[in-house]
Amino acid sequence: MNQFSQRNDMNVSESAQLQCILSDYSYALDVLDKYDHQLLEIESATEENLFVITYAAAMQAIHGLKDRFGGSALFGNEKDDSFQGSLAAICQTFSGDYLYPSVEEKAAHLLYFVIKNHSFSDGNKRIAAFLFVWFLDKNGILYGKDGRKRIADNALVAFTLMIAESKPEEKEMMVKVIVNLINHHNQ
Structure with a gap:
């Protein structure tokens, strides 16, 4: 040759x-x-909401994290009422319809609001990332049909840091990016 x-x-x-x-x-x-x-638009998202996050359930989950991260008195210590506001925001309705209709939109907004509102004295990014995946799990979409994680650890870190470093005017685009990376195209 x-x-x-x-x-x-x-x-x-x-x-x-x-x-x-x-x-x-x-x-x-x-x-x-x-x-x-x-x-970028929101597409191929899960419309059926199985789990509605409540303040009591979220705080119980956060307290479960406390030991994992050294049991610091500051970890998960609320600074104000903004965490309750974050939870209420993702479940908002207008004329009987959810403002964020899909599970993925609610999860992405939850991640965004908890990070950006900085509601806790310590652990905001860890708490936000945990609540994000916990919420997806409670709604039955964190794991694929084969039982594997749909969101790799490195992607969860990247999502969290991307939001933490974003500007407020980029909120909608950050949410759209996350929704498109966790939607049905990624099972």
Whole structure:
């Protein structure tokens, strides 16, 4: 086989590999493209809400985290009533319809509000991330049909830090990004 023929074979192999990668990550690349062009919308989300988060249930879950993180008196200590406001906000209705109709929208807003309202003396990002996945689990969508986590640890950290570092005017886009990364396209 001559050198030209080998180079063409390698290009065909590289092309096939490239097509495989593009196929495997086409949804993620489409989300990024829609983000860049400000065309990202909420789609393929779960309409059936099985679990409505309450203040009492959330605080019980947060107290369960306290020991995991050293039992500090500051961890999960509410600074004001903003946490209750965050929970109420995700369950808001207008004319009998939820303002955030899907489970994914409620979860993304919960993550956003708990981080941005900084309701606790310590642990806001950890509490927000935990409540986010706990809420998804209680609504039956945290794990895929095969029992595997739908949100990898690194994605949960990235979501949390992305929100923490975002500007308030980016809220709606942050929520849309998260919803599109946890919706039915990602099962």
